[in-house]
Amino acid sequence: MPHASSKTKEINNNYSKQQYYTTTAAFSSSSSSTSSTTTTTTTTAQQQQSNSESEPDFLIGYGAFGVIWAVTDPRTSRRVALKKMPNVFQSVIAARRAFREIKMLCTFRHDNILQAVDILQPPGQVDMFNEVYILTELMQIDLHKIIVSQQSLSPDHCKVFLYQILRGLKFLHSAGVIHRDLKPGNLLVNSDCLLKICDFGLARTEEIDKQKCMTQEVVTQYYRAPELLLGTHHYSYAIDVWSVGCIFAELLGRRILFQASSPLKQIELIINLLGTPTIDEISTACDGAKAYVLSKTWRAAKINALLSLSKNVTSDAAQLLSRMLTWDPKKRISTSQALGMKFEKRKSFLVLSNIFYFLIQEQSYIHEGRIRYHSCMCRCCYSTQQGRQYTINLEPVRGFRYDDSDENFCNMRQAKEYMHKLLTEFSQANTVPLRLNHDSPLYKTFATSQVAQAHELPPSPVAWDKL
Known part of the structure; x- marks a missing residue:
């Protein structure tokens, strides 16, 4: 049995090394510093004793706009979700929706909203740009x-x-x-x-x-x-x-x-x-x-x-x-x-040490969920030797409206240029950007995976004027 277990682990390790992507320098002029960072990152990743190193990539699911796989980020050995959006440029409307989703994943920072971890670099030439690959947090x-x-x-x-x-x-x-x-x-x-x-x-x-x-x-x-x-x-x-x-x-x-x-x-x-x-x-x-x-x-x-x-x-x-x-x-x-708007106005006048007491006094359905979340699950509150310290703002809001003014592209060429600019800027913000490894055997499986078929999508609205 120990021999069989060891053999399985070896197979999994070999399988997981056939990555869909590879690290690459963002600019040739910065290859030296990027190489140094890559070495450091690789060394750190090798030192991590994580089960993720031996986990193979696998299909999570698919929907109307993309296919999602669980993969390992080669820079950190962190397990992430890789979403492929293959039909981004079928129409201007499809491009606008994809642009919206990507920008929102990159923009919103909230514990209860999924966030983008990285975006795989698009091809250098806009004409070669047909698909989008985005890394997000991996949920179970x-x-x-x-x-x-x-x-x-x-x-x-x-x-x-x-x-x-x-x-x-x-x-x-x-x-x-x-x-x-x-x-x-x-x-x-x-x-x-x-x-x-x-x-x-x-x-x-x-x-x-x-x-x-x-x-x-x-x-x-x-x-x-x-x-x-x-x-x-x-x-x-x-x-x-x-x-x-x-x-x-x-x-x-x-x-x-x-x-x-x-x-x-x-x-x-x-x-x-x-x-x-x-x-x-x-x-x-x-x-x-x-x-x-x-x-x-x-x-x-x-x-x-x-x-x-x-x-x-x-x-x-x-x-x-x-x-x-x-x-x-x-x-x-x-x-x-x-x-509970009344509760929110009221708690802003409380000192942190007293918030939990007032939480207990509120016995409504939502407040009981609030107690459990902020007592041990959230990242906005923290525990000390003196007890749990609660943030004043338990349900934060965004201080300004989401800006969608850059979504107004009117033709496919413009859509590609806007999307290419967004993805390039975001991917280059990382020290060690990623590109797809088209030579990977697993990439071929991923590249041919499709989005949901028409009959699997929700029915269209009723044509009331034809009834």
């Missing part, structure tokens, strides 16, 4: 896999997951960004229950001009807010909050709350739970959708049904859910309200 699993697994989920798990989702989403919304595709599969989790929001392929900044139309082809159907299902042309951060409500219910009940085979049946399921909406509650819907909903037999709300989702549903949880799942987006609770 997504929330969807946890929900459908046999892993037990206690009320405490639900509270700490929900708190982190709202905490990360509050930061995004404070930057003026709507995620537009929140679902359990886009929430990454580690074994210590740390959660990060990922996949910004559909994210965009809030549209201030309410007369401008926004695309309705966003959010996976099961988590799609009713205003989107009913054909609204303008929407707000509230669509993300609806998605969070659906995720929260799924955490509690271990099943999808509104699982329908089509958008029309999705609307039926929502009516069954929330009751028939008033004309004011669906005021932003298109005329065809309004006529459809109002033609149906009137039904009363069954909000008490939320209490029967599972034994983990308390009255506090049901009340919070009902405030997230409302027809009218203007009446839907915001992330700041869910996290």
